[in-house]
Amino acid sequence: MFKKISDFILDTLFPIKCIGCEKEKEWICSTCFSKLNLQQEQTCPYCQRNITPHGETCFSCKRKNRLDGLFVAGYYHNELLQTAIHLYKYRFIQDLSFPLGKFLLKAVHFYEISLPDLIIPIPLHKYRQRWRGFNQSFLLAQFLSQNLLPHYSIPIKNVLKRIRFNKPQASLHNYLQREKNIEGIFQLEKNVSPHFIKNKKIWLIDDVVTTGSTLNEATKILKKAQAQSVWGIVLARQKTNNRS
Ligand SMILES: [Zn+2]
Numbered sequence: 412m413f414k415k416i417s418d419f420i421l422d423t424l425f426p427i428k429c430i431g432c433e434k435e436k437e438w439i440c441s442t443c444f445s446k447l448n449l450q451q452e453q454t455c456p457y458c459q460r461n462i463t464p465h466g467e468t469c470f471s472c473k474r475k476n477r478l479d480g481l482f483v484a485g486y487y488h489n490e491l492l493q494t495a496i497h498l499y500k501y502r503f504i505q506d507l508s509f510p511l512g513k514f515l516l517k518a519v520h521f522y523e524i525s526l527p528d529l530i531i532p533i534p535l536h537k538y539r540q541r542w543r544g545f546n547q548s549f550l551l552a553q554f555l556s557q558n559l560l561p562h563y564s565i566p567i568k569n570v571l572k573r574i575r576f577n578k579p580q581a582s583l584h585n586y587l588q589r590e591k592n593i594e595g596i597f598q599l600e601k602n603v604s605p606h607f608i609k610n611k612k613i614w615l616i617d618d619v620v621t622t623g624s625t626l627n628e629a630t631k632i633l634k635k636a637q638a639q640s641v642w643g644i645v646l647a648r649q650k651t652n653n654r655s
């Protein structure tokens with residue numbers, strides 16, 4: 412009884428409506444979900460010119476400590492996807508992790524991306540996590556971990572730690588500024604031995620990628636610990652005008 416009354420009050424004060432069509436009770440209804448289109452072609456994450464299978468790093472961009480590839484599920488210019496990501500990150504609507512997680516899952520299944528041994532979310536600094544109340548990348552990673560395979564959760568672990576409180580990357584528009592802002596920002600969590608990473612196929616999960624410098628910085632740490640491969644898996648890529 413009490414639950415019903417409290418649900419009624421919550422629904423009246425904060426009614427859940429589809430962010431696409433305002434249909435009640437769901438953040439993204441099934442009709443709108445089907446309009447979140449999957450990215451058709453994937454390019455090398457570094458040059459962003461060469462079209463490669465699933466976003467593999469192209470031959471001329473390959474370097475020792477770089478990502479092996481970056482798979483981008485959808486288009487940032489899709490208005491619904493962009494709104495959903497914005498509400499999730501900046502309006503703290505934590506429940507959007509489910510439809511957004513479902514979208515990532517749909518994309519990796521559709522393109523039959525080979526599965527990892529370990530899933531690692533890009534961490535937030537503890538101050539920012541406290542402020543937001545959750546780590547948006549962790550919740551997406553958790554959804555994937557639990558739903559990629561039936562009856563088995565692919566291991567997920569907070570392996571990385573942010574050791575500096577940097578400016579939000581979104582506030583910087585210049586590639587070099589972003590590179591500098593993020594340099595040396597991650598280390599392995601104290602309770603994680605490099606042996607845990609060694610020879611593992613890893614998915615690094617982030618919500619949105621822009622220049623890729625955050626994913627790249629995280630990859631350096633994992634490759635130094637001898638990860639077999641590191642792929643970035645993200646919802647969308649936000650284009651930057653200024654890469655100079
Ligand atoms: Zn809808």
Ligand SMILES: [Zn+2]
Pocket residue numbers: 455456457458459460461468469470471472
């Ligand atoms: Zn390339």
